[in-house]
Amino acid sequence: MAEFPVEGLALSCRPLGENDRLLTLLSDSHGLIRLAVPGARRPKSSLAAAVPLAHLRLQVGGNRGLRRVRQLRLLRSYGGLGQQLETLAAAQALAELCLALVPDEVPAPGMLADLLLQLGRLEAFVREPQAGVEALAVAVQGSVHLLALGGYALPLGRCARSGEPLQPPIGDRNWRSSFVPADGLMIGSHSQARLVLNASELALLQRLVRPAPPRRRDGVLMGPPVVWLRLLELVACWCDEHLGRRPRAFRLLANSLNGLLESGAMDGDAPP
Known part of the structure; x- marks a missing residue:
């Protein structure tokens, strides 16, 4: 050749x-x-x-x-991402996910561009005080994108049981959706659920299919760290079910963020 x-x-x-x-x-x-x-x-x-x-x-x-x-x-x-444990862990997690999703010697349009986009976002925050939660958000949103490109998109549009549109009523504190890894999301609370999301949490997850990260008008990332950790676990469970494994760096990222929350270095009670 x-x-x-x-x-x-x-x-x-x-x-x-x-x-x-x-x-x-x-x-x-x-x-x-x-x-x-x-x-x-x-x-x-x-x-x-x-x-x-x-x-x-x-x-x-x-x-x-x-x-x-x-x-x-x-x-x-992108070696500079190693200056922060969280940015490095997020980058490693996305790289691991690509290794699981992309076949050998078969064109994979869009995967490289999206991964480079996420790494660039991580680079922008590597020296910032909020690098931890930003890295967590990039890992979650980047995973949602890569899974879709690789043919394993999270089904976020309709209830996996009834087929009804998943339209979380923001402000309704009693509304719930259940995540069952084998099927997706269902309206209501179900015994088989691995995670149960409220309306705000599901709305945040649904926004992750968009190109830009979900931010308020002042530029602050939407959602507190504890919610992003729940969404990371949801993505990890989806990977376990449909890819047979989750990126090992997910655990490193989650442990680091949990440590920051426990030490008080990050505010885990900010409103979504």
Whole structure:
């Protein structure tokens, strides 16, 4: 096979042999593609930029077996997300979700663009005091987007049991919807429910299919951290049921946010 160019985001890297790396790249044109990066573990290698969360443009070749990277250009590194545990955990969770959703060597239009959008949002908050809850929100909304692109969209429009539209009556404190991972959301409280959402919580979840994060007019993120943690658990349960596993970084993110709430570093009682 002749050499060809490919652009994508490095989702994972691991050692290969003595000096090489095995790179798993997310691209529009090839979905997930696994490549050998010769000499990338040598300090002065021209291919040393093949590391996780690096946006790369590559020249790839090889006739059989594992294809090899011939040339590499670093377009952007998201390594700075490691300055905050929460932003790094959110980025890792979204990368793990792509690894579970995207098939090998099959085009995956839209996945790369959406993942890069979410990583850019994480970068904008990495040094901000509210980085924790913003990272949590990005992880939840990004997961909702990626699941839809990967063919496992959360069914947020209609009751899974009756087929009635899911139209949460904001302000009705008694209204409830039940989340059953095998089916979706149902109006009312049900014994099989993994989570029960009130009207405001469901309305917030439904807004996550939109491109922009849900914010008030003053720019503050809608919803308190405790609600975002509940939505993270809902997405995790959906992944367990339909993908067979949840991203491991979900737990790291949830534990970190719970720790911040318990320490009083974040206000968990703000109104949604």
